[in-house]
Amino acid sequence: MTRHAKPQTSAEAVKPSWPSFTALQERLRTGQTTAEQLLNQSLTAVHAREPALHAFLHVAEEQARAQAAALDARRAAGEDLPLLAGIPCAVKDIIGVQGMPTTAASRILEGFTPPYDATVVERLKAHGAVIMGKTNLDEFAMGSSTEFSAYGPTVHPEDPTRVPGGSSGGSAAAVAAGLVPYALGTDTGGSIRQPASFCGVVGLKPTYGRVSRYGVIAFASSFEQVGPFALTVEDAAAVYTALAGPDPYDATTLPGPAPDVYAALCDGVAGLRVGIPREYFTEGVDQEVQRVVRDAIETLARLGATVEEVSLPLTGVALAVYLILTNAEASTNLARYDGVRFGRRVAAKTLEELYTRTRGAGFGAEVKRRILLGTFLLSAGYVDKYYRKAAAVRRAITAEYADVFSRVDVLCAPAAPEVAFPLGAKVDNPLRMYASDIVSVPANVAGVPALVLPCGDVGGLPVGLQLIATQEREDLLFRVGSVVEGTAHPVR
Amino acid sequence: MTGGQSERIVHLAHLARLTLTAAEEQRLEHEFRDILSYVDQVQRVQATLRPLTATITGVRHVVREDVVTPSTLASALLLQAPDAVGGCIRVPPVR
Numbered sequence: 001m002t003r004h005a006k007p008q009t010s011a012e013a014v015k016p017s018w019p020s021f022t023a024l025q026e027r028l029r030t031g032q033t034t035a036e037q038l039l040n041q042s043l044t045a046v047h048a049r050e051p052a053l054h055a056f057l058h059v060a061e062e063q064a065r066a067q068a069a070a071l072d073a074r075r076a077a078g079e080d081l082p083l084l085a086g087i088p089c090a091v092k093d094i095i096g097v098q099g100m101p102t103t104a105a106s107r108i109l110e111g112f113t114p115p116y117d118a119t120v121v122e123r124l125k126a127h128g129a130v131i132m133g134k135t136n137l138d139e140f141a142m143g144s145s146t147e148f149s150a151y152g153p154t155v156h157p158e159d160p161t162r163v164p165g166g167s168s169g170g171s172a173a174a175v176a177a178g179l180v181p182y183a184l185g186t187d188t189g190g191s192i193r194q195p196a197s198f199c200g201v202v203g204l205k206p207t208y209g210r211v212s213r214y215g216v217i218a219f220a221s222s223f224e225q226v227g228p229f230a231l232t233v234e235d236a237a238a239v240y241t242a243l244a245g246p247d248p249y250d251a252t253t254l255p256g257p258a259p260d261v262y263a264a265l266c267d268g269v270a271g272l273r274v275g276i277p278r279e280y281f282t283e284g285v286d287q288e289v290q291r292v293v294r295d296a297i298e299t300l301a302r303l304g305a306t307v308e309e310v311s312l313p314l315t316g317v318a319l320a321v322y323l324i325l326t327n328a329e330a331s332t333n334l335a336r337y338d339g340v341r342f343g344r345r346v347a348a349k350t351l352e353e354l355y356t357r358t359r360g361a362g363f364g365a366e367v368k369r370r371i372l373l374g375t376f377l378l379s380a381g382y383v384d385k386y387y388r389k390a391a392a393v394r395r396a397i398t399a400e401y402a403d404v405f406s407r408v409d410v411l412c413a414p415a416a417p418e419v420a421f422p423l424g425a426k427v428d429n430p431l432r433m434y435a436s437d438i439v440s441v442p443a444n445v446a447g448v449p450a451l452v453l454p455c456g457d458v459g460g461l462p463v464g465l466q467l468i469a470t471q472e473r474e475d476l477l478f479r480v481g482s483v484v485e486g487t488a489h490p491v492r
Numbered sequence: 493m494t495g496g497q498s499e500r501i502v503h504l505a506h507l508a509r510l511t512l513t514a515a516e517e518q519r520l521e522h523e524f525r526d527i528l529s530y531v532d533q534v535q536r537v538q539a540t541l542r543p544l545t546a547t548i549t550g551v552r553h554v555v556r557e558d559v560v561t562p563s564t565l566a567s568a569l570l571l572q573a574p575d576a577v578g579g580c581i582r583v584p585p586v587r
Contacts, residue, residue, distance in 0.1 A: 115568035209549045222546045251554035252547075320531040331508060338509070340583055345574035351586045352509070360511030368510060369523060372501065375508045376524070384541065386531065391546070392539035398548050430523055431530055447548040471549060 016045045018181035021083055021235050028075065028086050035068035035075075035086030035130055042088040042132055045179045054154045055164075055174040056133045057093045058101050064088065064132040071128050083238055085128025090174050090183040093134035094141050095226065096215040097121050100131075104217045105149040106139045108362025109343045118215025119247045120184060120226045127242045132180065135170030139364045140334065141186055141219045143167045144194060144436040147427050148366040155423065157199060159461070162420040165195030165436075168229070172199040175229045182231070182239050186216060188224040189322050190416070190440025196229060196452040197415035197464025202236045202481070203229050207471045208447035209254040211240075212247035218333040220326035221252070223444045233453060233481040237261050240474065254472065264475035265482045270304030272480065275408030279315035280439050285417040288458040296455035296465045297412045299487050300480065310404050310411070314397045315442055319434060321397065322441040324377050324390035331374025337362065369430060394445055401446040405470035410480050414439050415452040415464035443468055451477035453485055500524075 018024070027033045043061060050056055071086045091097055094104045096114035098121075103109045117125065124131065138148040146169025147153045154169040156162040157177035164173040168185030172195035175183050185192040187205035196203025204227040211226045218224070228239035244258035276297060281290050301307045339345035339358030346361050348354040363371070377386040404411070417438055426433040443450040448471050455465035465484060469476040501520050505512050512520070545552075573581040 112572065115565060115572070207549070209551055222548065248556065252549075252551055254549060254551060255554075314537065317533055317537055320533050323527065323531050324534065335509075339574065341569070341581060342572040343574075348584050350584050354584055355509040356511045359509055363510065365516070365519075368512070368516065369520065371508050371510065372504045372520060373524070373527060375504045376500075376528075379504075379507065385535070388541045388544055389534050389537075389539070390531075391544055392541050393534050393537045394548065395542075396537065396539045431526055445548075 016041055016178040018178065018231060020232055021087060021181070021238050024087055024181070025083050025085070028081075035071045036065070038086060039064055039068045039088050039130055039132060042180050045177070046133070049157075049177050049179060052155070052160065053157060053173055053177060054152055055135055055170040055177065055179060056090070057103060057105065057136050057151055057170070059133040060097075060100050060131065063099065064130050067130045071130070082127045084124065084242055086130060087182070088130045088132045088180050089124065090133050090135045090171060090180045091121065091131055092137050092168050092171050092183070092185045094137055094186055094217045095120060095184060096217070097131060097134065100134055102134065102217070103151070104140050105137045105151055106362065106364065106367070107150045107344060108337045108358065112343050114215070116215065119212035119249060120243050121215065123242055124184075135168070135174055135183060137170055138167035139367050140217065140330070141167040141188055141191055141224070142330070142366050142370055144190070144433055145421070145426065146170060146195075147423065148364055150364050153423060156420045159420065162422055162461070163198070165198035165416070165420060167191040169195050171229050172196055172201060172203070175199070175201045175231060182235060183229045184226055185229055186224050186226050187444065188220050188326060189444050190437040192227045192229065193440045193450060193452040193464070193466060194416045194436060197466075198420040198462060200454040200457075200462030200464070201229050201231060202233055202454075203227065203452045203464075204236050204240055204474070204477070205443060205450050206240060206244065206474060207254070207449040208444075209252050210258060210449070210472070210474070211243045212250040212253050214247055214249035220329040221333060222329060223322070223326055233451070233478055233485050234265055236451070237265060237478045259472070259475060261475045261478045264479040267479045268303070269300055269480055269483045272300075272305045272410065272476075273408040274300055274305045274307045274480070275310035275404060275411045276307065277310050277312045277315065277404070277411050277413055279312050280413035284435065284438055285414055286419070286458070289414050289416070289418060289463050292456035292458060292463045293412070293414045293465055296484055299484060300412070303483060303487070308408065310408060312400055312404060312442070314393070314400050317393060318397055318442040318445050319438050321390045321393050321445055322437075323373070323434060324386050325394060327370045327374035328377050328387050329374070331371045331378060334363075334367070334371055366430075397442065398446045401442075401448055402470065409469070410476050411468040413466045413468065415466035416440065419458050419461035419463060439466065447471055449474045449477055451481050453481050455484060
């Protein structure tokens with residue numbers, strides 16, 4: 001794999017590497033390192049790259065040191081600790097961590113500190129994770145570049161003139177830059193997968209309902225899922241395993257325990273049926289990106305998978321369905337930000353003014369755009385034409401995916417239609433920005449799981465391969481992903 | 493832009509309880525037109541408007557026993573309010 005020679009900063013030249021969780025845990029267990037030392041490695045890396053990278057909105061050094069010290073004490077007392085114990089990680093700032101600021105990268109939540117942990121955070125803590133900070137995102141997860149953060153964008157870890165992708169750009173950049181070995185993001189229309197592709201890391205969007213959304217600031221409740229960014233497929237599987245499973249606090253979670261995915265990592269691809277959906281390889285997707293992705297798919301054929309082209313005719317309308325339904329859901333979900341009970345409040349003489357001034361001052365342009373669109377699409381006279389119609393087409397798209405998965409096990413496709421684009425290139429053109437998600441939104445529309453891993457580059461900028469399986473079959477994603485990873489040239 | 497378009501944005505801003513600057517109103521008129529024209533393509537898809545459901549995984553009607561459990565969250569939540577007095581949240585008058 002060739003790269004453009006880019007001027008290396010001294011920070012980039014000493015990008016810290018993180019061994020796999022299994023290797024890290026072995027070092028911790030045998031006393032070769034401690035949670036405190038791992039945290040120091042993370043914080044040193046953060047201080048070297050921030051604030052220029054701007055992956056973080058908040059670094060929680062004190063809390064993280066306390067967590068690390070407690071874990072080291074437990075280990076010293078002879079306790080056997082889980083795989084993730086003592087390993088530092090970061091959390092997208094749309095996920096609530098008790099006692100840490102949670103802003104959703106918006107001014108309207110400036111100063112808000114949740115009094116409880118999101119379920120995913122509780123689960124990570126139960127596994128001994130050391131949460132060292134909150135990462136940057138597009139405001140309320142609405143965006144594809146992290147440029148819509150009210151606190152300034154995150155830049156691409158390898159090229160500061162480019163975006164890291166979005167909306168989980170901070171988490172993707174933090175992992176790609178070696179600041180932490182894993183981080184949490186959320187994915188409503190591609191917000192884990194597209195930045196994973198842009199930054200050259202592994203990213204997973206679980207099946208809708210597989211991971212709890214309790215304590216996650218809601219944007220589009222029937223689309224979003226929390227998922228991991230990691231440096232390897234196996235590590236992503238470990239984080240997924242810690243997070244997955246039903247939650248009585250989230251009634252949309254799937255009942256019953258999440259199936260084990262570890263065994264699948266070693267199953268190989270012989271006999272597996274791989275589908276290449278032709279609608280994901282259209283002129284809307286950069287030709288060079290398509291070439292790199294097809295090369296990766298050929299590897300699977302050589303290793304014994306049967307590869308065939310399939311068709312998902314409704315793919316082209318998925319973005320329109322997504323825009324209608326998510327904006328409608330967003331207009332409802334963001335109605336709670338009114339200056340009354342929490343967050344920022346702008347002074348006003350009447351209650352009505354309180355609402356309108358707080359919301360007018362607190363929300364950024366993209367958020368207002370989506371709220372207003374959603375309001376329109378749900379309004380009297382239009383709700384049947386747009387909202388109900390889109391919901392009906394959504395069911396048709398979901399059925400189309402279920403049908404194709406009766407004929408193939410996994411779909412392989414690009415994770416994004418392009419490589420990381422320059423800062424400022426799309427901010428003034430909403431439809432061009434939304435188009436960055438054309439190959440990622442269908443999985444959210446259909447509620448199916450999708451994994452992204454690096455499979456090459458175009459001009460030195462990472463390209464991700466997207467694997468898609470039917471609902472509740474994350475095991476197939478990890479199975480194929482670990483094979484591709486074993487044969488592909490790593491980007492980092 | 494016609495007056496009708498501008499009125500639409502103003503009306504929606506009122507429904508959404510948002511203030512907009514004149515510049516924002518103008519920009520949004522253009523953007524609305526483009527985005528709506530893009531999403532209109534759903535009209536060309538054949539799909540019956542069955543009873544509306546937002547679930548795509550089939551998970552519905554998840555219930556629990558109606559049992560009172562203690563919550564310590566109430567006082568912590570009140571602390572979040574920009575202006576709280578005597579266990580209540582204070583806001584300006586309606587009019």
